[in-house]
Amino acid sequence: AFLACLAVSAFRLPQYEVRNWLLYFLFLLSAGLGHEVFYITCLPCIHWNVDPFLCRRLVNIWTLVMYVGQLMKDVLKLPRPLSPPVVKLETRVIAEYGLPSTHAMAATAISFTLLLSATSRIQFQFEVGLLIAVVLSSLVCLSRLYTGMHSVLDVICGALISAVLMFLTYPYWDTFDRFQLTSPISPIVALALPLFLSYTYPELDHYSTTRGDTTTILGVGAGCSVGYWVNEQLGHTFEPQGVLPVPLPTLTANTLALGTGRFFVGVVALVGTRQIVKTVSLWALYSWYRVPQNDTNAKKRRKIEVPYKFVTYTSIGLVNSILVNRIFVLLHLL
Numbered sequence: 001a002f003l004a005c006l007a008v009s010a011f012r013l014p015q016y017e018v019r020n021w022l023l024y025f026l027f028l029l030s031a032g033l034g035h036e037v038f039y040i041t042c043l044p045c046i047h048w049n050v051d052p053f054l055c056r057r058l059v060n061i062w063t064l065v066m067y068v069g070q071l072m073k074d075v076l077k078l079p080r081p082l083s084p085p086v087v088k089l090e091t092r093v094i095a096e097y098g099l100p101s102t103h104a105m106a107a108t109a110i111s112f113t114l115l116l117s118a119t120s121r122i123q124f125q126f127e128v129g130l131l132i133a134v135v136l137s138s139l140v141c142l143s144r145l146y147t148g149m150h151s152v153l154d155v156i157c158g159a160l161i162s163a164v165l166m167f168l169t170y171p172y173w174d175t176f177d178r179f180q181l182t183s184p185i186s187p188i189v190a191l192a193l194p195l196f197l198s199y200t201y202p203e204l205d206h207y208s209t210t211r212g213d214t215t216t217i218l219g220v221g222a223g224c225s226v227g228y229w230v231n232e233q234l235g236h237t238f239e240p241q242g243v244l245p246v247p248l249p250t251l252t253a254n255t256l257a258l259g260t261g262r263f264f265v266g267v268v269a270l271v272g273t274r275q276i277v278k279t280v281s282l283w284a285l286y287s288w289y290r291v292p293q294n295d296t297n298a299k300k301r302r303k304i305e306v307p308y309k310f311v312t313y314t315s316i317g318l319v320n321s322i323l324v325n326r327i328f329v330l331l332h333l334l
Contacts, residue, residue, distance in 0.1 A: 059224045060180070061165075072100055112163075116170070224320065262328055282308050
């Protein structure tokens with residue numbers, strides 16, 4: 001039944017007319033806060049321009065809630081809203097199941113983890129931070145309804161599941177930080193556990209992007225975790241020095257120029273890493289399994305999809321956490 005509904009949705013997408021362009025672009029932009037482009041640009045910016053501690057905390061919680069959400073989707077197997085009557089404005093994840101909304105989970109986790117973690121690191125007015133967290137997470141949640149990708153139940157469950165996971169893990173955040181940064185087995189666990197979870201992800205009776213996306217998330221988490229451990233061992237974490245919480249830097253032309261420079265150099269480094277490692281790993285896997293290089297569907301097989309995505313995004317996590325800030329120092333951007 002699900003495959004039949006999927007076929008109807010894929011080949012008979014209803015036509016639509018945009019009557020309110022402001023809402024259209026607002027919610028499409030908000031939906032983008034849950035896509036790879038956001039994760040590979042905006043999340044690292046916190047590491048480059050604010051505090052690596054906050055980026056590490058965000059990546060940890062984001063990895064946890066996204067794995068739980070993706071797994072629940074493919075275990076519960078509850079469909080997305082039918083189209084028609086709704087109009088789906090996205091097609092990439094149309095084959096995925098619906099509940100819970102991982103966009104809602106990620107938005108809730110990122111917004112409120114940043115809020116809770118930043119209070120001890122940066123001086124800011126808590127009420128303003130709370131308002132920003134509520135607005136951003138709400139926009140992402142509402143965008144999933146506007147784009148026709150989720151029901152109200154999907155979104156509510158996603159936000160609630162994130163809240164429960166944060167509530168249950170919050171007392172152990174500092175303990176996990178110490179283990180992640182100081183334990184000699186931390187890098188082994190950081191690589192072995194996500195790789196195991198990627199390979200044991202549930203197999204569906206049809207291809208879905210959930211396994212690949214989950215492997216991507218676990219790879220980023222693994223790479224960043226190992227990278228932050230390496231920085232701690234080298235004694236150069238790039239975290240703010242002095243008494244915490246530190247004041248927010250004054251926004252001047254110089255700080256804006258440096259921040260912009262770090263953004264572009266960092267994005268080039270991460271995107272370049274992604275393209276190089278992806279190309280090399282796919283070539284190696286295709287050669288190993290004797291698959292024609294022009295067989296694009298081969299990337300959907302577990303034996304190729306999991307290792308190439310895991311290696312690619314683990315490399316991105318390592319480059320982000322270890323290499324990029326050192327490039328900034330060489331270029332006098334930090």
